[in-house]
Amino acid sequence: MSPLNCWILGCCIALLLIQWKRMSLKDDDNEYLMETLNKFLVPRWLGSTGHEDVNEFLVEELTRLGFAIIRDDFFDVFAATNVIGVSNMEAKQFLLLSCHYDSKYLETKQSYVAATDAVPCAMLLTIAEELNDFLHQEFANSPDLGLVLAFFDGHESIDGDLDPSPSLLGSSNFVRGETIALNKINLVISFKLIGAADQIYMSKYQRTYALHERLSDIEQELRISGDLSKCHQLFHKLKDHNNDINDDHICFLEKGLPVMHIVPYTYPEVWLQEADNLDNLHWPTIRNMNLIIKQFVYEYLSNRTFRAY
Numbered sequence: 001m002s003p004l005n006c007w008i009l010g011c012c013i014a015l016l017l018i019q020w021k022r023m024s025l026k027d028d029d030n031e032y033l034m035e036t037l038n039k040f041l042v043p044r045w046l047g048s049t050g051h052e053d054v055n056e057f058l059v060e061e062l063t064r065l066g067f068a069i070i071r072d073d074f075f076d077v078f079a080a081t082n083v084i085g086v087s088n089m090e091a092k093q094f095l096l097l098s099c100h101y102d103s104k105y106l107e108t109k110q111s112y113v114a115a116t117d118a119v120p121c122a123m124l125l126t127i128a129e130e131l132n133d134f135l136h137q138e139f140a141n142s143p144d145l146g147l148v149l150a151f152f153d154g155h156e157s158i159d160g161d162l163d164p165s166p167s168l169l170g171s172s173n174f175v176r177g178e179t180i181a182l183n184k185i186n187l188v189i190s191f192k193l194i195g196a197a198d199q200i201y202m203s204k205y206q207r208t209y210a211l212h213e214r215l216s217d218i219e220q221e222l223r224i225s226g227d228l229s230k231c232h233q234l235f236h237k238l239k240d241h242n243n244d245i246n247d248d249h250i251c252f253l254e255k256g257l258p259v260m261h262i263v264p265y266t267y268p269e270v271w272l273q274e275a276d277n278l279d280n281l282h283w284p285t286i287r288n289m290n291l292i293i294k295q296f297v298y299e300y301l302s303n304r305t306f307r308a309y
């Protein structure tokens with residue numbers, strides 16, 4: 001090969017690599033995930049300015065991504081607001097993904113940012129961002145189906161250090177008022193305490209065990225295709241069915257809805273500590289979780305035909 005040909009071939013390869021890098025960034029937007037996560041990494045208990053800022057950011061971002069917003073207001077001494085983003089409001093059936101955006105007020109730990117509760121919020125927005133084109137195309141052709149992203153408020157008890165148990169007022173308010181009619185919700189996936197190192201995730205309910213198995217298979221498939229970061233296996237085909245913690249999904253469960261609770265098998269060591277911050281997040285876990293859940297949501301919505309589980 002002449003030097004000129006070599007040079008041209010080199011340029012072509014370089015261009016291809018640049019193009020490929022761009023495509024993979026668009027599909028797997030770490031930068032967006034990181035920036036979004038940063039917005040949540042502030043103390044954000046009810047009544048704080050951090051809480052107000054995060055609430056505004058959520059509304060802005062969901063609007064930018066083309067979601068309709070429902071603000072579901074209630075009181076817990078302070079004014080509280082669930083921020084609900086809906087893609088395809090006219091749909092007959094919805095997949096609902098939930099997390100909560102308030103952090104707990106701890107008198108002795110006022111810089112507590114609840115990073116492992118911030119991760120699920122950033123993840124839901126990142127999935128909405130990365131699946132945005134798909135959602136718009138898919139829902140344009142499929143009026144039956146929609147996606148709800150529920151960012152609950154008033155999850156934490158405002159009694160600070162005295163009461164570690166959550167009050168779950170936001171999710172209860174949503175279910176009581178049927179902010180989205182419950183008979184239109186096909187499946188609830190609730191995310192909690194994600195992003196600490198060395199944690200694994202098991203199925204919590206027999207009724208959704210097959211879907212949990214699918215999560216585990218998706219993880220394997222993505223690992224084989226080389227898409228995942230180097231990290232231990234997150235989703236195990238194990239049943240931890242009589243051992244769930246009180247969380248925002250409970251009130252849906254009580255109404256008979258199928259629920260998946262994506263929560264680690266054990267509490268993170270940093271739980272309710274100031275050390276639950278950016279420094280102690282495990283990036284491979286977060287990145288892989290995001291890819292696995294995104295693929296699952298994509299597949300669930302693509303499957304279209306809703307079945308009862």
Ligand SMILES: *[C@@H]1O[C@H](CO)[C@@H](O)[C@H](O)[C@H]1NC(C)=O
Nearest residue numbers: 210211214296297299300303
């Ligand atoms: C999609 O449908 C296939 C075929 O029925 C099923 O095996 C798979 O588990 C479904 N995936 C999800 C995420 O619902």
